[in-house]
Amino acid sequence: MGVSCLRPLYECTHINSERRATSDNLKVAATWIKRARHPRRERERRPGPFETYRAHVRGGWPPELSPDDAPPERRHLVGDGVLRLLTVVVALALVAVLGWYAYLTFLADDEESADPPGPSSWDPRVQPLVDFVEKERGLSFDHPVEVRFLAPARFEKAILADAKEGEGTGEAEEELEQYAGLFRAIGLLADGVDLGVVKRTLTSTGTAGYYAFDDQTIRVRGAQLTPEVRKTLVHELTHALQDQHFDIGDRFEELSDREDGTPALMLQVVTEGDASRVATAYEGKDKGGRTTPAERRDQRRTEQQIARLPRALVGIIAAPYVLGEQMLNLAVALDGNGAIDDLLRDPPTSEEEVVDPWLLLREPDRTEVLEVDAPALGKLEKEIDSGTFGAFGLYFMLAQRVGPKTAITASDGWGGDSYVAYQAGGRTCVRIAYRGDTERDTRELADTFDAWAASGPSDARVQRNGGRLRFDSCDPRAPQPDDPADAAVVGFPVSRTKLIADAIGQGAPEDGARCYATQVVAQLTPQELSSNEPSPEVTAKVQAIAAGCLGGG
Secondary structure, three states, X not given: OOOOOOOHHXXXXXXXOOOOEOOHHHHHHHHHHHOOOOOOOOOOOOOOOOHHHHHHEOOOOOEOOOHHHOOHHHHHOOOHHHHHHHHHHHOOOHHHHHHOOOOOOOOOOHHHOXXXXXXXXXXXXXXXXXXXXXXXXXXXXXXOOEEEEEOHHHHHHHXXXXXXXXXXXXXXXXXXXXXXXXXXXXXXXXXXXXXXXHHHHHHHHOOOEEEEOOOOEEEEEOOOOOHHHHHHHHHHHHHHHHHHHHOHHHHHHHHHOOOOOHHHHHHHHHHHHHHHHHHHHHHHHOOOOOOOHHHHHHHHHHHHHHOOOXXXXXXXXXXXXXXXXXXXXXXXXXXXXXXHHHHHHOOOOOHHHHHOHHHHHHOHHHHOOOOOOOOOOOOOOEEEEEEOOOHHHHHHHHHHHHOHHHHHHHHHOEEEEEEEEEEEOOEEEEEEEEEEOOHHHHHHHHHHHHHHHHOOOOOOEEEEEOOEEEEEEEOOOOOOOOOOOOHHHHHHHHHHHHHHHHHHHOOOOHHHHHHHHHHHHHHOOHHHHHXXXXXXXXXXXXXXXXXXHHOOO
């Protein structure tokens, strides 16, 4: 059996009510990051990118931009509000933040197969969390769900049993090697990475809890409501609320049977973004205690384990959570809390709308996906998979070698694609046919692919034909011992969305906020965006952008 999707790390993580991953043969990929532990980080409240302007606002926007009377906290102008996420991802801790409260509905739990009916009332221990979720989401639960606090040994036994399923078989080993070959072909994985070891590393770190769609039950490891467990419960309770109001479990099950994984991925982005957003809000208000010494030890151990993971896996699995949370923050800033419900009913239809949700929310006419026929294979080329590579896959791949600024320009011009993964001459390869939104976009994309191929081990080829191009790349024969990927590039498109939402939240007009965010991301380097202490030159540049987009002077 061949690899079932080229982007399984985030497309093949959808779970149906029978506890099967959308792609059984790559179920291990769905478990790697989702079983990482969430380290709670004590961090100071830093001002957002527009909060530092408040002292200069005269009756709202635009802000006064004189550098002479800037308040002392202006040094945080580009810090927390733009790419603080980058500093987390760079440390490979973002995956732990996301995976800690992931909903793992595919866990083997044979001892609990005969589940009793749901409870008539909430467990008193979780009632305050239920109240918070209902208030934050503006929705009420139709009925309570059971929350089971399991002994750690029993909880972990279920996780390990699921992780070991299929291990050691020749078929599983072949599939993992095909999978690794595909990621080497697109420059995201070094030689010698044992994906089986990666899987076991993350499995051993454990998780705090999960909500299962099949029996509508939340299971938690242990009985102590630590800060991490409370945040986990808030996240999982949000999934339960989604399930009751929007039939999420049934919809995932139906979508998992489709050949095209994009609809399931888009629903996942919205559901995980919603749950992450509510959990983030709770974390900011949780005053119920601190982490224990044992939890801090577990946190350090998990961080050390995650630091050894391939960075591409970290970034790609993090993407639905991070992009989804910021997409919903923007939707709320633009259209209010009801916009989340609208997106749960009618999710985005392409990755382009997730990479740049402004298009989804304000310029939907620009998001039409162009049809692209699947590229043909030769007689000696054996297909192992086909589908849509997607705008995020394009961005993430290109950003590793040509930088996020160039990559996001290329992905913004994405019009549609179709790929075929195949084996030829003992190597795993991929062939992708692309169309840009315009012929100019296609030319720019071809140039970017040429630069990508010239920047690392590759025999990649780019062929242009008017408004279309074809990209071929195979698992390189040249050794590549070092990890070639950078998980932090996920933060670049996130920063654009976050800047728009933050600006609107501070009273900026919509078009001005869009202009400001676009120009900041275009003109500042990733290092400048992620700095908590920008230089006077960077501050002046940001002020000039604000003046041009938002008025004032």
